[in-house]
Amino acid sequence: MSNFYSAEVLSVHHWTDRLFSFTTTRESSFRYQSGQFAMIGLDVEGKPLMRAYSMVSPHYDDQLEFLSIKVPDGPLTSRLQNIQVGDSILVGRKASGTLLSQNLLSGKRLYLLGTGTGLAPFMSIIQDPDVYEKFEKIILVHGCRHVHELAYQQRIVDELPQHELLGEMVADKLIYYPTVTREPFRNQGRIPVLLESEAFFEQLGVPAFDAADDRFMLCGSPAMLKDTVDVLEAHGLAEGNMSHPGHYVIERAFVDK
Template identity: 55%
Template sequence: MNDVSHAPVAAPVKAGGAFFVETVTWVQHWTESLFSFRTTRDPGLRFASGQFVMVGLVKEEDGKPLVRAYSIASPSWHEELEFYSIKVADGPLTSRLQKIRVGDEVLIGRKPTGTLVLDGLKPGKRLYMLGTGTGLAPWLSLVRDPEVYERFDEVIVTHTVREVADLNYRELLSGALAEDEILGELIRPKLKYYPTVTREPFQTEGRITDLIASGQMFRDLGTPPFDPAVDRVMLCGGPSVLADLKQQLLDLGYEEGSIAAPGDFVLERAFVET
C-alpha cells in the first residue's frame, strides 16, 4: 500500500511521541517517477509483514511533521526499514521526500497497522498477491517472510505497471530471492512472479483484471482458476483496479477477511498520491 494513504497530516512533534526519528541508509531512484529508500529501525518498532506505518518529514516552516502512510517493503525480521514510493512534483510530501539522501532524517510512526497480513486469511493452498504500481510494496515484505511459505504451497506475486521501466524489483522477484543464501531453499520451489505491462510491448501485456477474466494469467502460471476453497488473495494498488478485482472475487464466492474475522481475501482501501 504505497501511495496508499490518508491525506497528509500535520501535528506537533513531541519527544517520545508518535514518531521515531530514523536515518536514511540507502536511496534508489528507479525512474523519474519512482524511488525506494531504507532507514534505520528502532529496536522498539514491531510490525507484521504487510503492514504500513506513517512516514514523513518535519516541515521547515513550522517544525511540524508532514506524514502519510507507506507500506513497509522490508520483512518484519529485517534490521532496516524499506519503502517504495512515487514522486509527485507538487505533492506536499513526496515533492520533498524524493530529494532525501543518505544521512538525512525521516519520521517513522510508532504504530504499524493494516489489513494485508496473513492473519486476515483462512488457511489455503495458494496465496496470490495482486499489486499495481507501488502497491507491490507489501508483497516485497511478505515474499521475504518464511511464515508465508510455511502456510502456503504456492506463492504468486503479480505486478502490473504502465511501462516496462516501472517493473522495479523485477530482478529480485524473478531470480535473486530464489538464490538467497538463507531463504532461497524455502522460496525457490514455491514463488512465482508474474509481471504485466499495460502501455508498452512486453511478454505479458494487459490489465491484471483482464488477464484474470480471460484466464490468461492462470494459463501462463500453470495454475487452475481461482477457487475460494483453496486460493487466498491479497490486493493492493489503485482504487479502480482494486474495486474491479474485489468484484471479480466476490462474484466467485470469495469473502473478504480481517484479523478479527479471517476470510478468503484482504485488501488495502485508501490510495492517495501525495
C-alpha cells in the same frame, strides 16, 4: 514519548522519474508484521507531514525500506524525493494494516496482486518464511504501465531464490508474474482482466481460481481494488478481517494528495 522517531536515510534508489525507494535505520523497538504499513514523513516548518507507507523490508531486517511515487506537487513526495543519504525522516512508532495472512482462511495458493507502489507490502511478505509454510504457492502479480516501473525485478528473480535461508522456499513456491499495460511486454493486461482469462492460469501452471483453494491480497488504486474485488466476489469470494478471516484482504496503495 513522541509518536514518531527520527530515522537516518542509508540509501536512495531512483527507479524512474515517477518512482524511487530508500532505506533507513530502524529503531529496535519498532515492530511490524509482513504486509503492514507505518506513517512516515518529514518535518515541514516544524510540523510532521506524514503518509502511510508499507514496509518493503522483511519484518526481521535491521533496516527499513520503502517504495514511493513522486508526485510533483504532492505535499510530501515533492520533498521526500530529494532525500539524500544521511538525512533524517520521521517514522511512526505504530505499524498497522490488513494484508495479514491471519485475516485469510487457510488455502493452497496465495495471490499477491499489486499495481504501482502496491507492490511494496508484498515485498515484505515474499521474504517471510511463515507465509511459505502456510501456502503451496505464492503468486506475485505486479501491474505497471511501463516495463521500467517493474521495481525490484532483479531482487525477486535473481536474488531471493539464492537467499541463504529463504532461497529454497522461494525457488519452490514463488511465482512472479509482472504485467504491463502501456507498451509491449511478455505479459500484458490489467489484473482484473487477467483473472478472467484462462491463458493467465495456464501460464502460471495452476487451475483457475476458486473460493476453496485460493486466497488474495490486493494493493493498488481505489479503481484497481474495486475492479479486482468485483471479479473475486462474482466468483463467491468474501473479504476477511481480524475477526472474520475470509478469501481476500485489501489495502489502498499510498497516494500523496
